[in-house]
Amino acid sequence: MAVKLRSEYLSTNRGIIKIVQIIIGIILSFMVCRYWESGNYSCFSEYRTGYVGTLNYIVLILNIVWFVLNFINIRNWKVERIYAIICAVLFFIALGLLIFYFIDARLEAGYNIIGMILIGVMACLFLWDVQILQGESSNY
Template structure:
């Protein structure tokens, strides 16, 4: 794990930038999905919207915690790899449910499309972070 110190190079690394983008896009999705009331219900009311917005909210909080841990040089490689795999699967389900809601409700507003694209980008960033974390965590000598 190493010593606990401020790791400013994490802010400019690929993984740090990817985590920042995930946090920013997650906050955008929270703002979009919870600012509007879809069909008279809140962002957690309708099942498909509730899953996507609830998952996004929880993931934003976890991403902020992981960002701070990595920023202070506390690295949990295996846990982050597992987290990236699980989050990728959950976000894939979220994007499918969100598109299903958009088709079933004919909710093709610009903000809903932006939210779907943001969730898709977050999904792709989880896959990227998994690959980057996997190569970064290889601490053995390849023979």
């Protein structure tokens, strides 16, 4: 099997989803380390925000890998579907933990709400990716 660039991947729904997930992952990386811990602690010191930070960094790296693999025409939709399902569940758990954390700590809104919205968007993007991989939604 020859490896070739598949530039049309960038115009598919899956390609756009991966690009948006990577951008949101980078934004969340800055938010988790700077604003959710007030910049005074490690990004992973508190278990609720530490879970979100760890999850985000791992998923960010894996999304970059999946993007590159799909761009060079190496596909494994079965594994990607399992990955997307797991990530969707994990991001919904992260959203629940953050909601509990912000209610418990009585933190101010601003960046916290934006971060929670972005976590919810990530979970929904993974659900949309699952629908495409299962053939329930169009990729074009």
